[in-house]
Amino acid sequence: MIDVIIPNYNGSALLPVCLDSLRAQTRRDFTVTVVDDASTDDSVALIKSRYPEVQVFQLDQNRGFAAAVNAALTATHQPFVALLNNDTEADPHWLAALIGALERWPQFAFAASKLRLFDRRNVLHSAGDFYRPNGEPGNRGVWEEDRGQYDVYSEVFGPCAGAAAYRRSALELLAEDGRVFDEELVMYCEDVDLNLRARRKGLRTIFVPTAVVYHRLSASGGGALASYYCGRNFPLVWVKNMPLELIRRYWPALIASQLRFVLHSLRHIREPAARARLRGQLAGLRALPSFWSRRALTAEETELIVKALDLR
Known part of the structure; x- marks a missing residue:
């Protein structure tokens, strides 16, 4: 019912925490696919030896986040898609809360997680994303101490793709020449572009405060x-x-x-x-x-x- 897609490039030091957190999820109707963007470390070997339940989709050459996720979307088929960065740790209730919100409220196409910093777990990185008319994207609550000020289910502009859920039917509606994410952007802001295109079609995002993910900020990029x-x-x-x-x-x-x-x-x-x-x-x-x-x-x-x- 759910495809969890994790883009990976040379993330062997990060993957165990991420994949172990998925093993601990309270909701179990999901398949994990790691799309490996031509890593040169032992990421693929690590997954195959320690996480045999995880599907690995290997790219022959490094193509960037947008192309990697597009390849994984083509190779999977479940009605719900969750994207998760390899430098994250998901709370055990993350997937149940995130997908549960989409099941409960069919008027929403996307769902945004509450992202906190991995090393300062009471500090927010994103409580859903927004977009300024001057072209600058932003994260609600960034660098704020989480005191419960964003603990209400609410509509937001869009989700950060580092920890987000999507109806596959919505992604298919938004595809440009068969590609969901704009590969000409390569990486960074590809989720902003997708959120804008979704808004152009009237597709809405719900922020799910109980779907918590801890993020090692820019551990796999930056x-x-x-x-x-x-x-x-x-x-x-x-x-x-x-x-x-x-x-x-x-x-x-x-x-x-x-x-x-x-x-x-x-x-x-x-x-x-x-x-x-x-x-x-x-x-x-x-x-x-x-x-x-x-x-x-x-x-x-x-x-x-x-x-x-x-x-x-």
């Missing part, structure tokens, strides 16, 4: 890699998905946001992540015409996006 792709993809996702009405209204805010990132990077130019962000922003400028050409928003989609941007 640093210069994350800075490059965030620098590149923030404006590309905006250009691809924002209605002309909002582009005319908010393009100065987008430019101001991008300039703030440039100035911050220049102040920290000796740091690899800062230089990577600048390279990413330049790469984003070069890719803008391609992403602009892929725009195809209807009047109804424009109205739905405008309403969705009010969600916090």
Whole structure:
């Protein structure tokens, strides 16, 4: 009934905690598939020797998060899909709570987990995601101590794909040329793009406060890699998905946001992540015409996006 998909690249040191937490789930009607993005460590051998119940889908070459998840979605078939990062530990009740919410409320297509930091377990990383009109995505509650301020089931803009559930029928509706995640984004912000496309179709996300996952922040990525792709993809996702009405209204805010990132990077130019962000922003400028050409928003989609941007 549920496909749990875990993208993995050289995560042999992280996988045991993640997979052990899935073994401890109170809900048992699921299959775990690890899609290995051409790892060079012993990830695949570890899974086969210690976790024989886990299916392994191996890619011949490293293609990035979006392509890896798309490959796993093609290879699986259950009506519910849960995505989970390899650098996480899921609470034993996580899957029961997350999928249970979708079963209880059929008006929602996606479900967002409550993500806390792995090493500071009372600190939030995400209580559902939001999106600003200037092209900056955000996490509700990030860096806040979890005092119960987000312990209410509520509609949010979208889930963080590091720990999220989806109706497969919704993902199939959103597929572009048969691909759910936009592979031109490679990694980082691919879930933001999916959330925007979902909102354009009127698909909604529920935040499930009892679906708790602990995240080793950027243990499987981060640093210069994350800075490059965030620098590149923030404006590309905006250009691809924002209605002309909002582009005319908010393009100065987008430019101001991008300039703030440039100035911050220049102040920290000796740091690899800062230089990577600048390279990413330049790469984003070069890719803008391609992403602009892929725009195809209807009047109804424009109205739905405008309403969705009010969600916090």
